[in-house]
Amino acid sequence: MTDTIIALEHVDKWYGPSFQVLKDCTLAVPKGEVVVVCGPSGSGKSTLIKCVNALEPFQKGEIVVDGIRLHEKGVNLPKLRARVGMVFQHFELFPHLSVLENLDLAQIKVLGRGKQAARAKSVALLQRVELSAHADKFPGQLSGGQQQRVAIARALAMDPVVMLFDEPTSALDPEMVSEVLDVMVQLAQEGMTMMVVTHEMGFARKVAHRVVFMDRGEIVVDARKDAFFGDVGNERAKQFLSKILQH
Amino acid sequence: MNYHWNWGIFWDASPEGGGTYADMLVSGLRITLAVSVLAWVIALGMGSAVGVLRSLPNPWLRRLANTYIELLRNVPLLVQLFLWYFVLPEVVPEAWGDWLKSLRDAPFYTAVIGLGLFMSARVAVQIATGIAALPRGQMAAGLALGFTLPQTYRYVILPNAFRVVLPPLTSETINTIKNSSVALTIGLAELTARARAIQEFSFQVFEAFTAATLIYLAINTIATVLMRLLERRMRVPGYGAK
Ligand SMILES: Nc1ncnc2c1ncn2[C@@H]1O[C@H](COP(=O)(O)OP(=O)(O)OP(=O)(O)O)[C@@H](O)[C@H]1O
Numbered sequence: 001m002t003d004t005i006i007a008l009e010h011v012d013k014w015y016g017p018s019f020q021v022l023k024d025c026t027l028a029v030p031k032g033e034v035v036v037v038c039g040p041s042g043s044g045k046s047t048l049i050k051c052v053n054a055l056e057p058f059q060k061g062e063i064v065v066d067g068i069r070l071h072e073k074g075v076n077l078p079k080l081r082a083r084v085g086m087v088f089q090h091f092e093l094f095p096h097l098s099v100l101e102n103l104d105l106a107q108i109k110v111l112g113r114g115k116q117a118a119r120a121k122s123v124a125l126l127q128r129v130e131l132s133a134h135a136d137k138f139p140g141q142l143s144g145g146q147q148q149r150v151a152i153a154r155a156l157a158m159d160p161v162v163m164l165f166d167e168p169t170s171a172l173d174p175e176m177v178s179e180v181l182d183v184m185v186q187l188a189q190e191g192m193t194m195m196v197v198t199h200e201m202g203f204a205r206k207v208a209h210r211v212v213f214m215d216r217g218e219i220v221v222d223a224r225k226d227a228f229f230g231d232v233g234n235e236r237a238k239q240f241l242s243k244i245l246q247h
Numbered sequence: 248m249n250y251h252w253n254w255g256i257f258w259d260a261s262p263e264g265g266g267t268y269a270d271m272l273v274s275g276l277r278i279t280l281a282v283s284v285l286a287w288v289i290a291l292g293m294g295s296a297v298g299v300l301r302s303l304p305n306p307w308l309r310r311l312a313n314t315y316i317e318l319l320r321n322v323p324l325l326v327q328l329f330l331w332y333f334v335l336p337e338v339v340p341e342a343w344g345d346w347l348k349s350l351r352d353a354p355f356y357t358a359v360i361g362l363g364l365f366m367s368a369r370v371a372v373q374i375a376t377g378i379a380a381l382p383r384g385q386m387a388a389g390l391a392l393g394f395t396l397p398q399t400y401r402y403v404i405l406p407n408a409f410r411v412v413l414p415p416l417t418s419e420t421i422n423t424i425k426n427s428s429v430a431l432t433i434g435l436a437e438l439t440a441r442a443r444a445i446q447e448f449s450f451q452v453f454e455a456f457t458a459a460t461l462i463y464l465a466i467n468t469i470a471t472v473l474m475r476l477l478e479r480r481m482r483v484p485g486y487g488a489k
């Protein structure tokens with residue numbers, strides 16, 4: 001089925017010889033869906049999402065991204081990653097480049113776009129995240145919320161088939177969380193396929209199709225949003241939810 | 248003390264013929280500059296390559312880089328120059344050795360390569376430290392955008408690492424210039440060697456070495472100023488020190 005953008009099939013991963021960080025993880029993200037992944041600290045959420053664009057190797061099982069099987073011999077990983085947008089907790093903008101150059105660079109060097117076409121795309125995306133006024137600034141001159149919006153624009157500039165987010169708002173001051181979530185909500189409403197590690201349950205309620213709950217390396221719950229927020233049916237997930245929803 | 252000061256000595260003709268004592272200093276300065284610049288090019292090139300190797304995840308490449316660094320860093324420069332100059336021609340096949348010994352500018356080439364390699368180990372350590380100082384997520388961000396590993400180094404890691412290590416590289420530049428004087432021991436007629444020759448010809452030891460000292464101070468000051476200018480040009484608003 002080409003309609004599934006991300007499919008994890010019985011994925012096992014170990015750090016070192018004895019510590020199993022992912023246990024038999026199976027998950028499918030269909031085109032156009034938003035899947036929110038939550039779970040306690042250390043449960044393996046970041047590891048899971050890094051495996052999806054092969055930033056971390058996994059030992060067993062298979063991951064299929066947009067029809068490409070990661071464990072197949074001779075997979076062109078850079079080419080695959082270019083089609084998967086990724087947004088990090090700590091933004092990871094390139095500090096020596098201006099905002100516009102951050103957006104231009106991979107378009108030109110990876111996709112082979114012409115400089116002008118790349119720049120036009122960058123300008124349009126900056127407008128979209130409402131940062132046109134900061135185009136010539138450097139990352140160090142922006143607030144956290146602004147940097148994260150630039151990071152989202154940088155990922156979008158590659159025309160990704162799916163966007164991965166790893167706790168995109170958890171390094172932000174509270175007053176900046178919503179400006180980033182707004183951009184993500186808009187993206188979801190436009191039909192972008194998204195896999196989002198977050199504890200922002202307001203975001204999940206608003207745009208998620210499904211919510212996945214991880215605990216100790218396992219996918220414990222994988223449910224439609226309504227079912228998840230109605231009655232999780234899992235004790236650990238319930239406890240976790242009641243804890244984070246208090247905040 | 249019964250010393251006859253004679254600052255006019257530099258305008259006297261030197262017994263070597265063909266010019267004054269001042270001309271001797273100038274020719275020495277030229278060689279010092281040529282050796283320093285070429286050795287610094289080697290040091291930067293090899294040092295960057297080895298520094299990158301040392302930062303890679305592959306343990307064998309890392310070990311290779313560390314061995315290179317430890318060997319070149321822990322043997323005195325003087326011994327290294329002697330090894331390249333006197334020992335190497337004896338241990339390679341005879342034909343190569345004869346060719347090496349017949350090279351007219353052997354002291355110059357030996358000085359450039361020997362000093363360049365010696366300094367490259369120090370540069371490598373700086374570069375590797377600079378790379379290690381960057382947030383780990385930068386590498387992930389580069390790869391996630393679809394850059395290959397070499398591209399990630401080229402466009403993300405190295406431009407940032409170089410900014411971090413520019414100040415320590417300034418002192419390594421100065422060290423290269425100062426260390427070039429060791430090459431007088433293999434017969435290179437660089438600045439210090441020329442100052443000593445003036446002393447031997449004229450016995451004006453204070454004048455000769457005062458002049459050499461002032462010239463070293465001048466070129467090192469210029470090198471420092473140039474590096475500071477470079478630092479300022481490379482400075483990115485809102486990033487790094489100051
Ligand atoms: N490179 C690594 N080497 C060894 N262990 C690691 C490595 N990265 C993560 N771990 C361990 O794997 C487990 C899962 O880590 P991971 O970062 O995926 O969790 P997480 O769910 O994202 O947690 P958080 O909510 O704190 O971000 C943790 O116990 C962590 O200590």
Ligand SMILES: [Mg+2]
Pocket residue numbers: 045046047166167
């Ligand atoms: Mg995490």
